Amino acid sequence: DTGVSQNPRHKITKRGQNVTFRCDPISEHNRLYWYRQTLGQGPEFLTYFQNEAQLEKSRLLSDRFSAERPKGSFSTLEIQRTEQGDSAMYLCASSGERGHNIQYFGAGTRLSVL
Amino acid sequence: KNQVEQSPQSLIILEGKNCTLQCNYTVSPFSNLRWYKQDTGRGPVSLTIMTFSENTKSNGRYTATLDADTKQSSLHITASQLSDSASYICVVSPDNNTNAGKSTFGDGTTLTVKP
Numbered sequence: 688d689t690g691v692s693q694n695p696r697h698k699i700t701k702r703g704q705n706v707t708f709r710c711d712p713i714s715e716h717n718r719l720y721w722y723r724q725t726l727g728q729g730p731e732f733l734t735y736f737q738n739e740a741q742l743e744k745s746r747l748l749s750d751r752f753s754a755e756r757p758k759g760s761f762s763t764l765e766i767q768r769t770e771q772g773d774s775a776m777y778l779c780a781s782s783g784e785r786g787h788n789i790q791y792f793g794a795g796t797r798l799s800v801l
Numbered sequence: 802k803n804q805v806e807q808s809p810q811s812l813i814i815l816e817g818k819n820c821t822l823q824c825n826y827t828v829s830p831f832s833n834l835r836w837y838k839q840d841t842g843r844g845p846v847s848l849t850i851m852t853f854s855e856n857t858k859s860n861g862r863y864t865a866t867l868d869a870d871t872k873q874s875s876l877h878i879t880a881s882q883l884s885d886s887a888s889y890i891c892v893v894s895p896d897n898n899t900n901a902g903k904s905t906f907g908d909g910t911t912l913t914v915k916p
Contacts, residue, residue, distance in 0.1 A: 730890075735902060744902075794844050797842070
């Protein structure tokens with residue numbers, strides 16, 4: 688499969704626990720994005736990497752959220768001390784040299800915080 | 802504030818019928834507009850991408866139009882199929898290679914195609 692891969696697909700956790708999601712972008716893509724999507728809403732931008740550098744962060748990305756892309760390939764998104772309001776679909780996308788236009792999305796990780 | 806408004810919020814049509822979804826935006830300056838299809842529980846998949854100089858773009862039974870003067874776009878689906886049931890999201894970006902976070906996503910139109 689040469690698309691964007693996200694793991695796990697579903698995560699159920701208790702409030703206060705930490706969770707980590709992984710995203711494997713399309714191999715030749717140097718740009719990687721994280722979004723959050725709640726039911727009935729469009730995706731909301733969280734953060735953007737170009738290679739290993741985190742170039743943009745949304746104000747939505749509170750201090751409980753951290754994202755890394757250590758080798759410029761896969762990325763992780765960690766949420767510490769989860770809250771019920773963190774329940775959402777977390778989407779990862781990647782794009783190549785044609786800029787932000789052609790973003791390919793993964794299937795997402797659905798987080799449920801009980 | 803840059804906004805993207807989509808209408809209708811939801812739509813139910815019979816299989817084989819045509820439909821048109823609307824997207825109005827206030828993003829300025831404008832670089833490109835994208836339509837995505839998102840199946841339930843899946844990530845969005847790109848349907849069309851248009852720059853400000855393009856008026857129409859087709860992808861099979863999907864045809865997108867753009868009026869950059871009135872800041873309106875539409876997505877027309879011809880001869881709908883059951884598999885067209887999904888959320889259709891309009892995304893507008895102010896530029897191409899900077900400000901990844903400045904792309905504005907609409908909340909989508911949920912289309913249900915019934916047999």
